[in-house]
Amino acid sequence: MNITIIGTGNVGGALAAAFKKAGHTVILGVRNPVGPFKGKELADRLSLPVHGISEAISKSEVIVLATPAPIAAEVAKSLGDVHDKVIIDTMNAVFTKPEGYNNTAEAILANCNCTDVVKCFNTTGFENMLNPIYNGEGIDMFVAGSSEKGKKIAMQLSKDIGFSHCWDFGGNDKFTLIEQMAGCWINLAIIQKHGRGMAFKVVKRG
Ligand SMILES: NC(=O)c1ccc[n+]([C@@H]2O[C@H](COP(=O)([O-])OP(=O)(O)OC[C@H]3O[C@@H](n4cnc5c(N)ncnc54)[C@H](OP(=O)(O)O)[C@@H]3O)[C@@H](O)[C@H]2O)c1
Numbered sequence: 772m773n774i775t776i777i778g779t780g781n782v783g784g785a786l787a788a789a790f791k792k793a794g795h796t797v798i799l800g801v802r803n804p805v806g807p808f809k810g811k812e813l814a815d816r817l818s819l820p821v822h823g824i825s826e827a828i829s830k831s832e833v834i835v836l837a838t839p840a841p842i843a844a845e846v847a848k849s850l851g852d853v854h855d856k857v858i859i860d861t862m863n864a865v866f867t868k869p870e871g872y873n874n875t876a877e878a879i880l881a882n883c884n885c886t887d888v889v890k891c892f893n894t895t896g897f898e899n900m901l902n903p904i905y906n907g908e909g910i911d912m913f914v915a916g917s918s919e920k921g922k923k924i925a926m927q928l929s930k931d932i933g934f935s936h937c938w939d940f941g942g943n944d945k946f947t948l949i950e951q952m953a954g955c956w957i958n959l960a961i962i963q964k965h966g967r968g969m970a971f972k973v974v975k976r977g
Pocket residue numbers: 777778779780781782783801802807808809810837838839840842845846849861862863864892893894895896897898953
């Protein structure tokens with residue numbers, strides 16, 4: 772799969788490395804490809820192609836957004852024509868919401884022409900995206916959104932990079948809930964000081 776990543780910091784960089792390791796073609800989309808940007812060292816090390824945003828978007832069917840949450844609407848506007856893409860939103864408006872919206876995916880849907888927007892890879896720390904294995908077993912991932920096509924792709928990608936199961940949270944009405952799940956991880960890992968080396972796994976009888 773060709774995957775373009777916009778926002779090449781902690782999360783974008785971790786997913787870029789993990790997707791590439793899983794055999795996908797990863798393209799980085801940055802505001803200034805010749806200037807300094809987060810992820811430059813990673814791009815050089817992994818020989819990842821780096822382009823301006825619209826060119827990077829044109830090269831992939833799947834777009835991952837991992838920029839700061841408050842600017843989700845502005846980033847969505849900068850994408851150009853994305854009517855035939857799947858957008859995976861990894862952002863969390865846990866502390867500051869994009870102005871006028873309840874969550875980042877809502878801001879994306881309202882500010883670009885993509886209808887296949889799902890939220891995934893937002894409920895855990897970036898270190899767990901690079902290495903989702905605990906005690907020999909994959910931790911779980913979660914996805915929300917009304918796009919079945921988008922959810923199928925996000926679920927496949929989460930398995931490809933080592934997550935055990937990707938639980939379907941439901942449709943677009945669950946965007947805020949899945950951001951709140953990220954808030955739970957942030958609370959335990961950072962605010963309650965249990966450390967970033969922790970993760971969620973669902974257990975089920977039968
Ligand atoms: N950190 C985590 O463990 C974690 C886990 C789950 C979800 N998240 C969510 O993931 C998102 C990214 O977090 P992060 O920790 O990866 O942040 P980060 O390391 O600060 O990276 C942010 C990236 O966004 C880019 N960016 C900023 N404004 C942009 C714009 N207008 N257009 C295109 N790119 C832009 C930055 O580019 P430059 O390099 O040019 O500045 C940088 O590459 C946040 O919304 C966060 O809530 C974070």
